[in-house]
Amino acid sequence: MAMSSDDYDYNILFNGTENMTPENHHDLTTFQVYLSVCSILIFCISMPCNSFMLWVLLRERAWKITSDVLLLQVTVSNLCFTATLPFLACNALHGWIFGEWACGVTRGLSFLGLNSSALILTTMTLHFYFTVVQPSCFPGQMSSKSRVIVASSVMWLMSAAASIKLAVNSRVISFGNMEVCTIWIESLTILFIELNMEIWVFFFIPFFIVTFCYIHMWIVKQDRVNSNPQPSKVISGVTAGFFFCLTPYNIHTFVESLIIVGAIEYRVVWGHLMSHVVYVTFTLSHLYPCLNPMFHMFRVQRFRRHIPMPCITSIKRMDGATSDTTVQFMSLNNTDV
Structure with a gap:
């Protein structure tokens, strides 16, 4: 049997917190401090690092290279998400x-960064996949660049539409002895549909696409990938890290959605388990921008050479003739690969 809106608290899905009751008041306060500290630490790492990435890409006119157009967009997505972390920390602690308007903007910007990152990383993987497996699909760099720009526009529109819908559903509600900004949907059925659309469109489907692409490249076309090992490791690491960070969060949210509609019987033990699991899922889901x-x-190397560190000089000598292009692994010109 599905639960009523009075039995379930939406904050565990969107804020990582449970309903404030005398029994769990101490645990909630502990998690609020934990959430705030993690948010500020991740902000202090992610904001300067992604700003540095953005500066280098703009300085080197990244929009002229097809692959860098995607990397530039990933960086912007990370900055969108990172910019909301101080507000999240304040929301949890104080x-x-x-105000109501800023609540919607902050929530919308957070989901915009999260959703667009998933779609753009999937596009980067597809671009790499077709470059390696089916290079004839892209007759030229300019043609590919035009397609990437069109695809990017579609991805940002999809992400913006989903984010605006969530922003509209943002509310400032009383939570214990203070007011918090959260996503609030009256109908549990609508909440279940919204959650699953978000999970499948912006996580599971991209995850399946990326998994297929890498399995095909590494097993069927392994010789082509290994011909340029370092760049493939960079994008593989970024993509694998993203899905590794978001997988626990999305599984946790999916289980919560099943509890909402009664597919899984709600028990007190589930509430205690979720309150502990959320420590891990929250940290990982907010760590990916770094x-x-x-x-x-x-x-x-193209980024390392801008870092004023003594060890960079020795690293450059070790690199020798290593290419200083960021993501040449996705270039369609064979001379660049």
């Missing part, structure tokens, strides 16, 4: 003090 700049700053 309540929402910025992965892209970390991989590129320490693995790609």
